[in-house]
Amino acid sequence: MSKKEPVLFRIGWNACINCGACVAVCPQEAGFISPFDTIAVDTPCDIACMACEEICPVTTITHYLHEIDAA
């Protein structure tokens, strides 16, 4: 399987209920977290499975492509 394009996650903090469900389904290694019980928002994710976006009860996680926006 080819590696996916790395993405960066963006969290709409206004809707976030800090439940941590996104972290619970995240296959990343330890530490891919923010200080607010969510997945990391400042680190590129090369797994890009989007399980975090799916599980979010209030759908407040989105992503953008790392390369495009960083360039």
Added chain:
Amino acid sequence: MYDLLVVGSGPAGATTARIASERGLRVLLIDKRQELGAPIQCSGAVSGHALEEVGLSPEGEFVQEAIYGFSIYNQEGQKTTIDYRQLKPDEYGTGEGKKPLGYVVDRRRFDRYLMTLAERAGAEVWLKTEGPGLSTLPDGSCRVLLRRFNKELEVQARVLVGADGLQSQVGKWAGMRTHIKLRELASCLQFVVDGVETDGLLEIVTGHRWAPGGYAWVFPKGHGYAEIGLGVTRTMTRQNAQAHLEQFLKESFFKDRFKGLRILEIQGGGVPLAAPLRTQYADNLILVGDAARHVNPITGGGIHTALSGGKIAAHFLSELLAKGKKPSRQNLKGYQDRWLEERGNFIWKLYGEKSKIFKNKDISSRDEQLYQIMSGYFSPHSEYKKI
């Protein structure tokens, strides 16, 4: 040097810390929060039996409402009621010498109470403390890096107990793959509300229309309040939990009952309808509670399993260390073996039943199976009723 460093002061961690301290171990219990229990991700239902089993009594400090039974609904609103006030009127009820079947607890107060008991038993507790990593030392103990109020420090312990919940990082420190599959974590949202009457029963609503791959609930919450929520499996629906909850409130057979509700709190999170972790130990490390997925895969209930898992962990570890044995991976396997024998094998069996139902692609027969298993599960004759 501590015997145990317990990461996470929820029901599993605080119970491990309390019982291990009572049995003479030197315990440090840490939690990253400044107050326990919040943000709440849980409805707070726990049986009286579950409290008794770990030496707790239902204190006013944390009990919000007494529970006497269940009503299980199908999608259309037909129900099976299992009210122990009627089934066993001599044992359950409000009169003298009678008791409730269970309780809805305030998780903020409950978790604080459990931590208090751990402290009174001799455990040291540090709040606002988290641990970014661990390393194993040559003498068989481990060193854990902690951050407490922005200060970095190192603690040495024989065994690290990961009780850091569904979002567990502790197992990942040791390279374990502990995340939950998307299809096994129900995405949940609940409102604590005013203006919805309840009658001492946990009400559970099944049916794909309201909660695909999960169920909806109406639980009494004390002071005339109720909690209304639901969980869905996201691989079975395109809509999120919030949208499903809106539909349940506005369109279900309860819509008239819900008409005047006022929302007081919004809570949510992931509820695992998952199998236990296949490996719950590593060198110097065990996992307990949600972190080990000690949960009921049918109901998603996790307080009872967290309490009993904590007790099993505390007993096992105090015996192991008293014998002077090293907490190696090999020796800590005994913890998981004991847990499987006392709890886990039953949970695996329940998981097998849950998986069979969830694999059924025909929605109406799956709904019927779910209604049947939920109704059977809470009956007085169920082989699982004490999990």
